Amino acid sequence: MANLKVDAQAEVENVRVFVRVRPLTKKEEAEGHQHILLIDTKENLIALNRDGSSPKPFKFDQVFPEDATQLTLYRVIAVPIVEKSLQGYNGTIFAYGQTGTGKTYTMAGNYTKPDLKGIIPNTFSHIFSQISRASGETSFVVTVTYLEIYNEEVRDLLSADPNKKLAIRERPDVGVYVKDLMGFTVDSIESITELLNRGNKNRVTRSTLMNDVSSRSHAIFTITIESKNRSNNKTTVGKLNLVDLAGSERASRTQATGERLREASNINLSLSVLGNVISALVDGKSSHIPYRNSKLTRLLQDSLGGNSKTAMIAMVSPADIDYEESMCTLRYAARVKHIQNHARINVEHKGLIEGFEHEIAELQEKIHQLSLQEQKQPLIKKKKDKASSQARAEELRKCEEELQKTEKEKSDLMQKISMIQKKILVGGENLFEKAQHQAFLIESSGAEIENLDKNHQQLEETLTKKGQERIDVEEKYSSLQEEDAGVTKKIKKVQSYLNEVKEEYADKEHEYQREMEALLDNNRLLVRETQLACLMIDSHIPKEYLKKIEANLIWNSETQEYQMRGVAYTGNNMRKRQSAHSEFFTPIKFEMKAVYHKYPEKKRERRTIYDKRSFSAVPKAR
Numbered sequence: 001m002a003n004l005k006v007d008a009q010a011e012v013e014n015v016r017v018f019v020r021v022r023p024l025t026k027k028e029e030a031e032g033h034q035h036i037l038l039i040d041t042k043e044n045l046i047a048l049n050r051d052g053s054s055p056k057p058f059k060f061d062q063v064f065p066e067d068a069t070q071l072t073l074y075r076v077i078a079v080p081i082v083e084k085s086l087q088g089y090n091g092t093i094f095a096y097g098q099t100g101t102g103k104t105y106t107m108a109g110n111y112t113k114p115d116l117k118g119i120i121p122n123t124f125s126h127i128f129s130q131i132s133r134a135s136g137e138t139s140f141v142v143t144v145t146y147l148e149i150y151n152e153e154v155r156d157l158l159s160a161d162p163n164k165k166l167a168i169r170e171r172p173d174v175g176v177y178v179k180d181l182m183g184f185t186v187d188s189i190e191s192i193t194e195l196l197n198r199g200n201k202n203r204v205t206r207s208t209l210m211n212d213v214s215s216r217s218h219a220i221f222t223i224t225i226e227s228k229n230r231s232n233n234k235t236t237v238g239k240l241n242l243v244d245l246a247g248s249e250r251a252s253r254t255q256a257t258g259e260r261l262r263e264a265s266n267i268n269l270s271l272s273v274l275g276n277v278i279s280a281l282v283d284g285k286s287s288h289i290p291y292r293n294s295k296l297t298r299l300l301q302d303s304l305g306g307n308s309k310t311a312m313i314a315m316v317s318p319a320d321i322d323y324e325e326s327m328c329t330l331r332y333a334a335r336v337k338h339i340q341n342h343a344r345i346n347v348e349h350k351g352l353i354e355g356f357e358h359e360i361a362e363l364q365e366k367i368h369q370l371s372l373q374e375q376k377q378p379l380i381k382k383k384k385d386k387a388s389s390q391a392r393a394e395e396l397r398k399c400e401e402e403l404q405k406t407e408k409e410k411s412d413l414m415q416k417i418s419m420i421q422k423k424i425l426v427g428g429e430n431l432f433e434k435a436q437h438q439a440f441l442i443e444s445s446g447a448e449i450e451n452l453d454k455n456h457q458q459l460e461e462t463l464t465k466k467g468q469e470r471i472d473v474e475e476k477y478s479s480l481q482e483e484d485a486g487v488t489k490k491i492k493k494v495q496s497y498l499n500e501v502k503e504e505y506a507d508k509e510h511e512y513q514r515e516m517e518a519l520l521d522n523n524r525l526l527v528r529e530t531q532l533a534c535l536m537i538d539s540h541i542p543k544e545y546l547k548k549i550e551a552n553l554i555w556n557s558e559t560q561e562y563q564m565r566g567v568a569y570t571g572n573n574m575r576k577r578q579s580a581h582s583e584f585f586t587p588i589k590f591e592m593k594a595v596y597h598k599y600p601e602k603k604r605e606r607r608t609i610y611d612k613r614s615f616s617a618v619p620k621a622r
């Protein structure tokens with residue numbers, strides 16, 4: 001959005017991190033895999049208990065066990081963020097985890113069944129319901145974009161050509177954005193659901209050994225809510241990113257080869273970069289955060305350490321066979337908890353609403369002019385009455401035609417106005433009964449949880465009181481025996497701390513291994529691609545031309561590609577320019593073919609002038 005300015009004070013808060021455990025699958029049960037998770041929902045602790053030894057628990061904002069409903073998750077995780085987005089804050093909710101752990105189930109779910117709807121479709125009802133309850137002073141415009149990052153390429157899932165690669169750009173006034181990404185204005189739950197369906201059909205999924213319908217891309221569904229309050233003329237813009245990441249997986253477990261190995265290594269690589277960004281943000285010592293190392297981290301730059309209210313949902317499998325991956329996910333999530341964001345209300349000075357209102361005023365003025373023209377028509381008719389009857393008939397016919405044309409123009413303009421007006425949603429208009437019904441469900445379970453929270457708070461207060469009393473009593477009995485017990489306790493604490501550090505070390509080593517695997521996979525692919533390129537160069541391009549090409553190659557850091565110097569003045573480009581401006585330019589005198597297509601006649605002759613090249617000497621031009 002242009003002219004984005006920021007309100008005075010930012011709200012500083014950590015990224016909220018939640019864990020959701022999916023049930024054991026039928027396949028896991030049939031293969032005899034054990035459930036190894038220990039969950040304490042009161043204390044929000046979770047631990048992996050593989051060998052029976054006392055495992056290290058991780059603490060999060062909330063841990064959702066297997067039987068947690070979609071609506072519970074929505075209420076706890078999404079409601080606060082969506083409410084803030086309606087007020088003009090940026091919000092992000094992203095699901096992270098190993099493949100097949102329920103990221104898509106949590107974010108999208110099954111939206112044909114109300115209780116299985118995931119976070120994304122539930123936000124639709126929530127947003128439209130809140131708009132219908134807002135005061136009539138406030139107008140809203142809701143727009144949607146939907147993109148995926150597949151093999152490090154950005155694609156528009158709502159475009160007629162979803163395979164087209166889009167570029168990421170950055171501007172000081174706008175920030176990071178995707179060039180040519182299509183935004184759609186929506187005015188109802190039906191229209192926004194239709195867009196979600198359309199995008200999902202274009203998303204890349206495959207059946208893998210670990211998930212029948214596995215998402216092979218990172219998908220970002222963005223809802224932008226602009227609202228304008230007419231009493232103070234203030235416009236705010238809240239952007240809500242709903243992110244379903246592709247699942248991390250080990251090549252050894254999925255047995256992927258070829259294209260699938262390429263997908264998997266790209267997924268692992270971008271998740272590794274995400275991990276590096278998180279580490280850099282958390283350790284606080286790095287002056288440089290490597291956002292630019294992957295498309296995913298570039299697009300989520302504001303969500304991690306920036307201007308956004310962010311929640312992460314870490315998905316884990318309960319099965320013993322997934323111990324390593326679940327451990328990695330929990331460790332990853334535990335680090336994210338320490339990321340601090342600075343969210344503020346985005347205030348817009350020339351928003352979409354103002355643009356639409358301006359357009360409506362212009363169209364209304366045109367209609368007014370046409371009406372004035374119409375009023376003059378009878379006068380013309382009267383004048384013509386005095387003329388001869390044949391001429392009068394002809395003039396009358398012309399007048400009628402003119403009138404009809406004006407009427408048509410007016411009705412077209414009115415239609416245009418009503419289309420624009422439909423895009424502006426006025427608060428308080430009771431258009432969204434379905435949305436209200438859904439909101440009622442959310443609210444009623446919200447009230448339930450509020451009661452539970454109150455009880456929980458009371459219990460906590462009693463516990464703290466009792467704890468204090470116990471401390472007072474214990475302080476009265478200081479004896480040698482107690483001192484001894486104290487020292488033993490300390491030793492035990494140090495011992496358990498030592499064990500924790502050892503475990504952490506092992507985890508880190510495992511994570512490092514995973515990163516190495518991803519890098520090696522990627523490296524193998526790059527070597528293969530380079531060898532192929534060299535082979536093609538050796539077989540088809542004579543040495544002297546190769547030198548010319550190398551001398552004219554320049555690296556374009558904007559597009560991250562090699563480009564030929566002066567390529568705009570060659571071949572078809574030149575021809576296009578010449579035909580477009582032939583009257584202004586004199587044609588180029590020399591014959592381009594002579595420069596670009598002068599190859600030696602015979603094959604054998606050609607072979608003698610080539611020499612063998614080492615592939616490492618050739619830069620990889622994409």
Ligand SMILES: Nc1ncnc2c1ncn2[C@@H]1O[C@H](COP(=O)(O)OP(=O)(O)OP(=O)(O)O)[C@@H](O)[C@H]1O
Pocket residue numbers: 021022023066097098099100101102103104105106211213214215216245246247248315
């Ligand atoms: N909480 C849950 N309750 C019931 N079924 C679940 C739950 N979570 C996941 N599932 C089921 O597990 C399977 C895998 O889920 P899903 O496709 O959402 O995984 P994913 O993490 O998105 O995988 P990938 O990364 O491969 O796309 C699906 O059949 C889904 O219905």
